[in-house]
Structures are given as structure tokens and as C-alpha cells.
Amino acid sequence: NAGVTQTPKFQVLKTGQSMTLQCAQDMNHNSMYWYRQDPGMGLRLIYYSASEGTTDKGEVPNGYNVSRLNKREFSLRLESAAPSQTSVYFCASSEADGGGETQYFGPGTRLLVL
Amino acid sequence: KQEVTQIPAALSVPEGENLVLNCSFTDSAIYNLQWFRQDPGKGLTSLLLIQSSQREQTSGRLNASLDKSSGRSTLYIAASQPGDSATYLCARGSQGNLIFGKGTKLSVKP
Numbered sequence: 001n002a003g004v005t006q007t008p009k010f011q012v013l014k015t016g017q018s019m020t021l022q023c024a025q026d027m028n029h030n031s032m033y034w035y036r037q038d039p040g041m042g043l044r045l046i047y048y049s050a051s052e053g054t055t056d057k058g059e060v061p062n063g064y065n066v067s068r069l070n071k072r073e074f075s076l077r078l079e080s081a082a083p084s085q086t087s088v089y090f091c092a093s094s095e096a097d098g099g100g101e102t103q104y105f106g107p108g109t110r111l112l113v114l
Numbered sequence: 115k116q117e118v119t120q121i122p123a124a125l126s127v128p129e130g131e132n133l134v135l136n137c138s139f140t141d142s143a144i145y146n147l148q149w150f151r152q153d154p155g156k157g158l159t160s161l162l163l164i165q166s167s168q169r170e171q172t173s174g175r176l177n178a179s180l181d182k183s184s185g186r187s188t189l190y191i192a193a194s195q196p197g198d199s200a201t202y203l204c205a206r207g208s209q210g211n212l213i214f215g216k217g218t219k220l221s222v223k224p
Contacts, residue, residue: 042215042216045211090157092158102148103158103160103212105157106157
């Protein structure tokens with residue numbers, strides 16, 4: 001039981017490049033989330049998926065797209081990376097609506113955009 | 115705007131001391147209040163979840179309380195150990211997501 005896994009662990013991009021961050025969970029959870037964590041700003045929600053087939057914007061969705069590929073997988077795409085997207089990205093999952101349930105976090109992806 | 119505030123931002127204590135971390139939030143219409151631990155370079159680990167109908171939760175040396183009327187939660191750590199050194203984050207649960215505080219960085223000195 002691996003919990004929540006994220007790939008890659010670390011990535012360096014040039015401005016304008018694109019990439020997809022992958023996330024998978026093996027706990028049969030319905031809800032999944034993408035956060036970014038920046039010094040002095042705390043954790044902020046980018047997008048979430050309350051259930052398979054649905055996605056909704058969080059606090060900071062601009063510059064990102066998401067895909068809930070199936071119940072296990074939730075990917076985050078940066079179409080044209082900008083230095084302001086340098087951050088640590090965390091994926092999380094919960095059994096149901098994350099406001100009322102414990103969320104389980106992955107180890108994070110550290111992204112540097114030059 | 116819903117906000118979560120944690121004070122102090124950093125705390126250093128000697129081993130064995132009992133300590134309290136504070137969390138305050140706006141808007142008493144919360145689903146729950148959650149406490150997490152984050153070690154350097156790692157993800158978050160859930161410690162305790164207090165439902166809105168509850169007043170406290172306990173796990174081992176940790177005790178978390180919730181007072182919705184005053185918009186406050188505290189995390190009490192008894193007999194602190196160097197292994198407790200980490201950043202502790204609280205988050206209020208609302209419909210659809212969690213809103214996090216910026217955390218308290220705790221250092222327990224041997």
C-alpha cells in the first residue's frame with residue numbers, strides 16, 4: 001500500500017516549456033487535490049476533483065490544467081511554464097469531500113522554472 | 115475571505131517541555147479542523163482531525179482542541195522529544211477543500 005505517489009520528484013524547466021506532474025493513489029479514494037507550497041504563502045489549492053469525472057478550480061488555478069484520468073490518477077499540466085510557477089507541488093487524496101475528511105499527501109514534486 | 119493564522123511562526127523548546135501551538139480561523143461555519151506535521155523536504159502527515167461537533171481529539175502525546183465560538187484551535191504536545199521537531203500546520207475544512215495556515219516550525223533541543 002504505497003498511499004499517494006508523485007512523479008517526478010524534481011524537475012527543472014525553461015520558461016515556456018510544458019510538463020505534466022503525475023499523481024496516483026491506491027487507497028480507493030474518491031477525491032484528489034493539487035496544492036502548491038511557497039515560502040511565506042503556505043499551501044494553496046490549485047485544482048481538485050471531488051469524484052472521478054469532475055474537476056474544479058481552487059484558489060490559484062491560472063496557468064494550470066488538470067485531468068482526472070481515472071479514480072486512481074490525477075495529473076497537473078503546465079502548458080507554458082513561468083518562473084512564478086517555481087514551487088513545491090503536492091498531490092493529496094481523501095475518501096470523500098476533502099473539507100470533511102482527512103487528506104493524505106504525496107511526497108511532493110520540486111519544480112524550478114528558469 | 116476565510117483565513118487561518120498560526121502563532122508563533124517558530125518555537126524552540128528544551129526536550130521534555132510541554133507546549134501549545136495555536137491556530138485561529140475566521141468564520142465558525144467549518145466542517146472540521148485538522149492538524150498536520152511536515153518534516154523538511156517531505157509531504158504532510160495528518161495528526162488529528164476534530165469534527166465541528168467535537169471539542170477535542172487525542173492521539174498519544176498529542177491533544178487538539180477546538181473552540182468554534184472563538185475561532186481557535188490548540189495542539190498540545192506533552193513531554194516533547196527531539197523527534198517532534200517539524201513544522202506543524204493547521205487547516206480548516208470547508209466544503210470542497212482545506213484552508214491552511216502557514217505553520218509553526220518547532221525545534222526541540224536535546
